[in-house]
Amino acid sequence: MEVLGPRLDVVGLPLNPTVRHKLQCAGFRTTADLAGVAGPVELATEAQLTHEEALAVLQLAAPQRVAPAAAAASHAVSARQLYAREQAARRIITFAAELDGILGGGVETGAITEFCGVPGVGKTQLGMQLALDVQLPATFLGLGGAAVYIDTEGSFMLERCCQMADAFLAHLAKVAAAKGDAAKAAAAAALTRDQLLASIHYFRIRDHVEQLAAVEMLPAFLAQHPSVKLVVIDSVTFHFRQETGDLAARTRQLAQMAQQLMQLAGQRDVAVVLMNQVTTKLAPSGGSSSGGDAAEEAASRLVPALGDSWAHAATSRVILHWQGSSRHAFIYKSPTQPAAGAQYRVTKEGVRGVDKRSGKRARAGG
Amino acid sequence: MASRQLQRIGLPPLLAARLVERNVTTAAALFGRTLLDLVELLDLPYDAVRHILQEVAARITPPPRTALAMLQAAAGRPMHLRTSLVQLDAALCGGIPAGSVTEVVGPAGLGKTQLCLQLAVLGCLEREAEGGSVAFIDTEKKFSARRLAQIARERLPQQYPSEEALAGMASRVLVFCPRTSQELLHTLQTLEATIIERRVRLVLLDSVASLARADFAAGSLPERQRMLGQQASRLKYLAETFHIPVLVTNQVTTHIGGSFGGGSTGGGGHLTAALGTLWAHAVNTRLVLEMVQGTRFVRIAKSPAAPIAAFAYVVTGSGLELLDGLEAPPEMLQQGSVTHMAIANEQPYEQHDFEMC
Numbered sequence: 196m197e198v199l200g201p202r203l204d205v206v207g208l209p210l211n212p213t214v215r216h217k218l219q220c221a222g223f224r225t226t227a228d229l230a231g232v233a234g235p236v237e238l239a240t241e242a243q244l245t246h247e248e249a250l251a252v253l254q255l256a257a258p259q260r261v262a263p264a265a266a267a268a269s270h271a272v273s274a275r276q277l278y279a280r281e282q283a284a285r286r287i288i289t290f291a292a293e294l295d296g297i298l299g300g301g302v303e304t305g306a307i308t309e310f311c312g313v314p315g316v317g318k319t320q321l322g323m324q325l326a327l328d329v330q331l332p333a334t335f336l337g338l339g340g341a342a343v344y345i346d347t348e349g350s351f352m353l354e355r356c357c358q359m360a361d362a363f364l365a366h367l368a369k370v371a372a373a374k375g376d377a378a379k380a381a382a383a384a385a386l387t388r389d390q391l392l393a394s395i396h397y398f399r400i401r402d403h404v405e406q407l408a409a410v411e412m413l414p415a416f417l418a419q420h421p422s423v424k425l426v427v428i429d430s431v432t433f434h435f436r437q438e439t440g441d442l443a444a445r446t447r448q449l450a451q452m453a454q455q456l457m458q459l460a461g462q463r464d465v466a467v468v469l470m471n472q473v474t475t476k477l478a479p480s481g482g483s484s485s486g487g488d489a490a491e492e493a494a495s496r497l498v499p500a501l502g503d504s505w506a507h508a509a510t511s512r513v514i515l516h517w518q519g520s521s522r523h524a525f526i527y528k529s530p531t532q533p534a535a536g537a538q539y540r541v542t543k544e545g546v547r548g549v550d551k552r553s554g555k556r557a558r559a560g561g
Numbered sequence: 562m563a564s565r566q567l568q569r570i571g572l573p574p575l576l577a578a579r580l581v582e583r584n585v586t587t588a589a590a591l592f593g594r595t596l597l598d599l600v601e602l603l604d605l606p607y608d609a610v611r612h613i614l615q616e617v618a619a620r621i622t623p624p625p626r627t628a629l630a631m632l633q634a635a636a637g638r639p640m641h642l643r644t645s646l647v648q649l650d651a652a653l654c655g656g657i658p659a660g661s662v663t664e665v666v667g668p669a670g671l672g673k674t675q676l677c678l679q680l681a682v683l684g685c686l687e688r689e690a691e692g693g694s695v696a697f698i699d700t701e702k703k704f705s706a707r708r709l710a711q712i713a714r715e716r717l718p719q720q721y722p723s724e725e726a727l728a729g730m731a732s733r734v735l736v737f738c739p740r741t742s743q744e745l746l747h748t749l750q751t752l753e754a755t756i757i758e759r760r761v762r763l764v765l766l767d768s769v770a771s772l773a774r775a776d777f778a779a780g781s782l783p784e785r786q787r788m789l790g791q792q793a794s795r796l797k798y799l800a801e802t803f804h805i806p807v808l809v810t811n812q813v814t815t816h817i818g819g820s821f822g823g824g825s826t827g828g829g830g831h832l833t834a835a836l837g838t839l840w841a842h843a844v845n846t847r848l849v850l851e852m853v854q855g856t857r858f859v860r861i862a863k864s865p866a867a868p869i870a871a872f873a874y875v876v877t878g879s880g881l882e883l884l885d886g887l888e889a890p891p892e893m894l895q896q897g898s899v900t901h902m903a904i905a906n907e908q909p910y911e912q913h914d915f916e917m918c
Contacts, residue, residue: 314841315863343625349661349797350845352865353631354640354654392629399623401798407592411618416625436839437790447595472842497838520895543868 202227208255217242218252230257285338287329287425287466289321290366291548293537297526298511301328304338304424304466307456307508309431311471311499312515316522317541318470319350321515322427324546325468326356326395327363329425332382335367340424341394343416345409347433351397360391362544396420403434403448410452410459417463426459430470432500446504453508460510469509474500521549567591570620576613579603588621635804642763642806644676645683645716646883652861652870657806658846662796664769666811666834667850668906671857672876673810674703675712676850677767679880680808682713684763685730686720693762694733696755698748701771704736715879735759742776742788749795753802762805766796770812770835786839793843809844811835813904831903851893851905858889862902869894 203226205218221242223229229252232238239249286301295301302308302325312318326344331337344351364386371379396416400406406428417423431452435445460467476498499506499514506512511529515522518538525536538549565588567580583602585591591614594602599610626634641655650656657663657680665673677697684695697704713721713730721727735755739745755761769792777785800807814835834841834849841847847863859881860871871889874881893905 313838314844315847319865344628348842349801350865352658352661352845353628353635355865356628357632358866389629392632393627395628396625397628397631398625399801401623401794404589404592405622408588408618409622411592411614412622415615415619430842433842434794437787437794444593448593451595473838475838 203256205229205256208252210252210255214244214248214252217244226256229253232257284464285424287325287338288331288336289546290324290328291537291539291546293548294524294539294546297524297532297535297537298513299529299532302425302466302468303510305460305464306510307453307460307467307469309469309471309499309509309512310515310524311473311512311527313473313497313517316515316517317539317546318515319348319352319429320355320541321546322429322468322470323351323356323359325425325466326427327360327391327545329466330386330391330394332367332386334376334378334382335370338424339422341396341420341422342425342427343396343398343413343420343423345398345400345406345426345428347400347406347428348430349399350429356392356395357388358543359545360388363391364388366544394422396423400434403437406431406434407448407452410455413455413459414463417459417465423463423465425466425468426456427468428470430472432470432472436472436474436500446502449501449505449508453505456508457510472500473497565621567617570617572613572616579605580613588617591617638804639687642680642684642687644680644881646859646872646874646881648872648883649859649861652867652872653846653864654866657808658866659806660801660804661807661845662793662800662843663806663808663846663848664811664834664844665808665848665850666813667904668813668832668852671850671852671906672874672881673850674701674767675708675876676881677765677808677810678705678709679712679716680763681709681734681765682716682730682880684806685733686717687762691760691762692733693760694735695763695765696735696737696752696761698737698739698745698764698766700739700745700766701768702738703767704738706731709734711878712880715877733759735761739772742772742785742792745772746788746792746795749792749799752799756799756803756805761803764796764799764805764807766807766809768810768812769840770810773836774812786837789836789840790843793840797843811840813906832906833902833904849902849904852907853890853893853905854907856884856887858893858905860889860893 205215205223205225205228208215208226210218223242229238232241232253235246235249235253238244238253239246242249244252285304286299287304288301289295289298298308310318310321322344326342329338329340329342331339333339364383367383367386368380371383398409400409413426435449456467456469459465474497476496499512506528509528511532512527514525514527516525517523521538522540523536523538526532526534540547540549567586567588568577570588572580580586580591580603585602591599596607596610596614599605599614600607603610638659640659641650641653641657642659643650643656665676667673681695681697685693710727710731713727721730737748739748752761752764769789773785773789777788796807796809799805812835813832816831816833834847844863845865846861849860849862851858851860856873857875858871858873861867861869871893873884873887873889875884
């Protein structure tokens with residue numbers, strides 16, 4: 196396999212005379228000699244050719260020498276191709292217009308999005324809403340996919356999910372009717388609550404080992420269920436905060452899990468959504484002089500749990516927080532979106548925006 | 562299933578022997594190490610280790626169910642325990658939800674224990690047909706059998722007309738009195754057997770805060786939070802596994818300073834739920850008892866099923882009773898963060914609106 200084809204004299208190659216002469220001067224007589232060089236640059240130096248000339252010679256005389264390079268180039272992806280891929284990447288519309296806005300049109304597939312927030316701000320609500328939103332039919336510009344819901348806290352409420360599924364269907368019917376679009380109406384009518392619920396694969400995870408195991412087996416599960424377009428882990432934090440083991444091991448395990456999820460998101464083109472809790476970070480000056488809860492809560496602030504190295508895990512990180520009595524989302528980190536905030540509401544129907552029109556519609560739907 | 566023995570997983574015998582040799586006997590030991598660690602430890606190629614991990618992962622991950630299958634399985638099971646406070650039950654879509662943890666938080670003397678006793682009576686009654694009982698974990702030594710009997714007699718005179726009926730009810734309330742956090746955890750870990758044997762249909766814990774706050778000084782906060790986390794995890798496990806309501810009470814603490822994302826409160830201190838954020842993450846439903854201008858209110862502060870609502874109540878001989886026609890002040894119904902939410906306790910000291918017995 197060293198030399199493809201018969202051994203030829205350099206003179207016999209269809210080369211221009213200057214190049215041929217230079218090769219002969221440098222002592223290259225047959226194609227076998229040419230096959231011995233490491234690459235075009237080496238040949239160029241030895242025979243005093245330009246890089247382009249040397250490459251042309253090798254492509255003629257010893258294609259196997261340059262083939263790996265060409266293959267490598269074809270393995271590489273140009274930014275233009277990536278741009279097209281990013282443009283084509285589908286996003287999961289959240290039903291809260293402002294939230295979609297700051298996320299760049301919804302929750303990105305092929306990436307990890309992390310939502311952090313205090314208890315009661317609506318993390319689980321958002322997770323359940325997304326598990327329905329991902330099923331939005333293609334005629335509504337949705338993904339028409341299924342969802343995996345990994346529940347580590349036991350906060351997934353079935354009744355609430357049913358309630359949201361009903362509101363979801365009502366909303367679709369209303370949109371179809373408003374647009375007078377027969378295709379949409381047919382798609383909305385074809386969808387039932389049972390179908391929606393049957394497309395949510397629910398895992399109840401009871402300790403951190405099961406959580407690591409679940410992440411390990413997800414690729415196999417997704418291979419069996421190719422329609423899955425969304426993986427929600429609610430929350431990624433809970434069990435890891437109770438583990439008594441050493442912190443270094445925890446950090447390693449989390450890093451490995453993040454790596455696996457990242458790969459999964461890329462390979463299967465699914466959206467991975469992680470819910471994270473917040474923890475109280477004591478200010479370093481916060482003295483240990485006085486006791487009790489008062490001292491513990493003083494001079495402290497809330498930060499996303501799991502520490503600074505975990506902060507690198509997610510592609511985008513969104514902080515959910517209260518501003519007085521309204522709920523807000525804030526993009527804390529994103530490779531594409533500017534830092535921005537948006538208000539959202541948790542209504543009887545689910546997670547919705549604050550836009551007056553949609554607010555009225557949502558209320559009318561209930 | 563972290564403690565599951567690898568031997569029972571059905572790996573090839575040679576591989577299983579090698580794992581045991583290297584002292585990797587449980588799934589937890591296997592997943593406690595990173596992939597590269599395992600390659601080193603087991604002296605196996607990367608792909609082989611990866612394969613073992615996937616094999617084990619597939620066996621120990623609990624099988625998934627679709628939400629539809631869960632709905633079908635849940636049909637016919639009681640989803641709630643009624644509190645018999647009609648408006649509150651309606652707001653909560655039926656009462657205290659089964660299968661999740663509900664917290665009642667409030668200042669001392671507003672009726673947390675009274676509510677627990679009342680629920681114990683109601684829990685016994687609702688599940689009487691199946692001989693169900695109630696587990697009452699009392700960490701504050703506040704359980705009073707006399708008061709329990711009084712609530713039963715006054716609230717449900719038809720059901721409990723005689724001493725025998727009352728005795729029958731009382732014998733189905735199982736009271737546990739752990740003295741330390743460690744004992745409480747142990748009680749929760751061993752409650753499983755009792756729940757099966759005595760058909761426990763309601764678990765009450767009054768209160769989760771007292772032992773944790775007494776056993777751990779300010780310096781040992783991480784240990785305290787870890788202990789609370791384990792207790793929370795166990796409570797959730799019991800609620801879900803047996804699909805029963807679990808209700809815990811919590812105390813209040815004074816919060817000083819601002820909060821995350823611009824809280825509603827300015828300077829000064831205010832009362833808020835004790836035990837911090839980690840615990841707050843663990844409860845599914847939070848009810849707050851508070852006193853506003855001499856009137857007691859029960860407020861739904863966090864619920865996956867209900868919007869925020871508040872109802873005025875009084876504590877009487879028969880337990881808690883809602884007051885009709887008393888609107889909650891609008892500022893109470895504002896949504897907001899539950900982490901450091903303010904709990905009102907404007908209690909005039911001369912007021913005594915109920916007497917025991």
